[in-house]
Amino acid sequence: DAGITQSPRHKVTETGTPVTLRCHQTENHRYMYWYRQDPGHGLRLIHYSYGVKDTDKGEVSDGYSVSRSKTEDFLLTLESATSSQTSVYFCAIFGDSNYGYTFGSGTRLTVV
């Protein structure tokens, strides 16, 4: 997706290991978001950022932390991965009311 990339695209990790997912944008947008998508649920907000070093929790933040040291990068960390964190993770950026939200292509994380 133009202007926003996620890495890695796929990852398999073991229970109890730390995992970091990266979201990179080239649009210089202030707002960035991390969502997870699971069968039977709509996308659910994990954490979001409204500027460098400014972050806040979403509705499903337990077990996750984030960092934003630069405008272009928003990192999502699972400190100790659990099987319930197996999911597809999407990053999104928000420009303005007309530009709207742009989503990355997602990271499929499997915790075994």
Next chain:
Amino acid sequence: KNQVEQSPQSLIILEGKNCTLQCNYTVSPFSNLRWYKQDTGRGPVSLTIMTFSENTKSNGRYTATLDADTKQSSLHITASQLSDSASYICVVSAKQGGKLIFGQGTELSVKP
């Protein structure tokens, strides 16, 4: 509680036929409603966005309607194509730049 409900959960149609997807919401105060298309393995892509005062918005073969009084929206797809096979997600924003509430999506399959 802010909720977005979509119907049907899944739909199969023949190529060239029309179809209509439904979205009911209980989000307040309402800011805007978006329809997204999500192809398998990809992030959601915006199709339309409507504010409180807009009743209809078109994007090619996609036409979205909004009835703010009954809190209902529909997405009509005309002359369906195989490439329309995807999940269609209704997303309501509670306020300008505020939290997004996602529906669970309608899985559309267009068959030749």
